[in-house]
Amino acid sequence: MAPELRDAKNIVRSTSHTNPESVAVVGGSAAGLFTASLLARQGISVRVFERIETLKPDERTLIVTNRMRALLGRAAEKSVVNEIRRFELFTDGRSATISLKRPDLIIERRTLIQGLAEEAQQAGATVELGRRFHALHSNGRGMVLEIDRCIDGSREEVHADTIVGGDGASSRVAQAAGWTPLETVPLVQAIVSLPKDMSPDTARVWFVPQDTPYFYWLIPESATRGALGIIGETGPETRSHLEKFLEKRKLEPLEFQAARIPVYKRWVPVHRRVGQGSVYxxxxxxxxxKVTTVGGIVTGFRGALGVAQQILHGVSSELRTLRRELDLHLLLRRSLHDFQQADYTQLVDLLNDPAKQSLAEYSRDEAWKILWRVCLSQPRLALLGLRGLLSRRGSANQTGF
Ligand SMILES: Cc1cc2nc3c(=O)[nH]c(=O)nc-3n(C[C@H](O)[C@H](O)[C@H](O)COP(=O)(O)OP(=O)(O)OC[C@H]3O[C@@H](n4cnc5c(N)ncnc54)[C@H](O)[C@@H]3O)c2cc1C
Known part of the structure; x- marks a missing residue:
């Protein structure tokens, strides 16, 4: 059994640590529902409050590493709609192909959330829909959450010893408990018919630094459809770049999916005391x-596992390793963020067979291993990254990395 699934299954209430009797989770999406499941399995009374009225959140095509299976086990399976075995990287007429040893998974977000909600409920958590978190205050025994019913605006007060904020990038829980708001970037993707020359097990990535310091991607969700997206820096510009990119490739958007994603600039301590209660x-x-790819599903599950460990045991090894991983992605983002076309061309040219093999063997959720192996097999890649990192010193204040 994979170590994380074992961790998730074996997480047990600590005898030496005082566990909360009641936990309120705000946000019934991926991270919130997984936390609810982990805590409810240990007999803790968990109520999840979700502002959406039905368990039909927006559909979204997402790509995650195989690590999601290790974390979620069966709950992951229904949402998997395709598997990716190869990445093709393009920049300025050059290309490189990386074959993956373990396929990436293409998942459908709505099905994933429905599966997680079912698991959380089976474990004993209640999922209360159409309930919007408004505010919180301490009442001496723990905390009181003010929850608005979306249907009629009426307000109820709910007691909890512990609150978990899984309410996304503009978290109201974080705001109410005094955390600093997070910076966000826009992510826009269009669902398109898959180009004829594209195999459904291959994802494409384009580095076009004049449009975005990140990249464009096209990930097939089936033999006929895929999601073509871009991460940008400002909303309207990002959408307009995507539209031009679609036009250039003669791809018709069938629908658009978009939202803002937080940018990881430094580790956010996940716990705060509010009066006698705890907020996570x-x-x-x-x-x-992960600020390299702006992927948040797997890392969010790891955060949920870490917070559940901390609530149950008072300490969490998962949070320590997650922090290390996110910091490493920040370092990589800093070295890539100012890359110009010539740097990407060099990067693609430098991907020799041993370097590609390292990228094939380890996933984006094992950045330390990838970096170490790639540096050994192609030291010039490390120098290129280092140059990117050093050249950032002058411009870091403008872009904030
Ligand atoms: C178009 C798009 C494509 C993406 N692609 C990928 C990808 O390929 N791979 C990847 O790993 N990541 C991807 N991401 C990022 C990923 O979707 C997020 O990191 C992830 O969904 C975050 O999950 P979460 O549970 O933390 O928060 P969210 O999914 O944002 O959930 C927050 C929940 O809280 C609820 N809520 C908010 N406020 C309140 C309130 N006041 N009261 C009650 N409920 C509230 C919301 O309704 C929502 O259900 C993508 C994001 C977008 C927008």
Whole structure:
């Protein structure tokens, strides 16, 4: 059994630590529902408050590493719609192909959330829909949450010893408990018919630094459809770049999916005391997003596992390793963020067979291993990264990395 699934299953209440009797989770999406499940399995009374009225959140095509299976086990399976075995990288007429040893998973977010909600409920948590968190205060025994019913605006007060904010990038829980708001970037993707020359097990990535310091991607969700997206820095510009990119490739958008994603600039401590109670943050609310690719699903689950460990045991090894991982992605982002076309061309040219093999063997959720192996097999890649990092010193204040 994979170590994380074992951790998630074996997480047990500590005898030496005082566990909370009641936990309120705000946000019934990926990170919040996984936290609810982990805590409810240990007999803690958990109520999840979600502002959406039905368990039908927006559909979204997402790509995650195989690590999601290790974390979620069966709950992951229904949401998997495709597997990716190869990445093709393009820049300025050059290309490189990386074959993956363990396929990446293409998942559908709505199905994932429905599966997680079912698991949380089976474990004993209640999921209360159409309930918007408004504010919190301490009442001497713990905390009181003010929750608005979306249907009629009426307000109820709910007692909890512990609150978990899984309410996304603009977390109201974080705001109410005094955390500094997170910076965000826009992510826009269009669902398109898959180009004829594209295999459904291959994802494409384009580095076009004049449009974005991140990249464009096209990930097939089936043999006929895929999601073509971009991460940008400002909303309207990002959408207009995507539209031009679609036009250039003669791809017709069938629908658009978009939202703002937090940018990881430094580790956000996940715990705060409020009076006699405790408040924790998980997922996007805590900025637990890999800033290289702006992927937040797997890291959000790891954050949820870490917070559950901390609530149950008072300490968490998962949070320590997650922090290390996110910091490493920040270092990589700093070295890539000012890359010009020539740097990307050099990067693609430098991907020799041993370097590609390292990228194939380890996933984006094992950045330390990738970096170490790639540096050994192609030291010039490390020098290129280092140059990027050093050249950032002058411009860091403008872009904030
Ligand atoms: C278009 C798009 C594509 C993406 N692609 C990928 C990808 O390929 N791979 C990847 O790993 N990540 C991807 N991401 C990022 C990923 O979707 C997020 O990191 C992840 O969904 C965050 O999950 P979360 O549970 O922390 O927060 P969210 O999914 O944002 O959930 C927050 C929940 O809290 C609820 N809520 C908010 N405020 C309140 C309130 N006051 N009261 C009650 N409920 C509240 C919301 O309704 C929502 O259900 C993508 C994001 C977008 C927008």
């Amino acid at each position: 943050l998980v997922g996007d609310a805590a900025g637990q997003v």
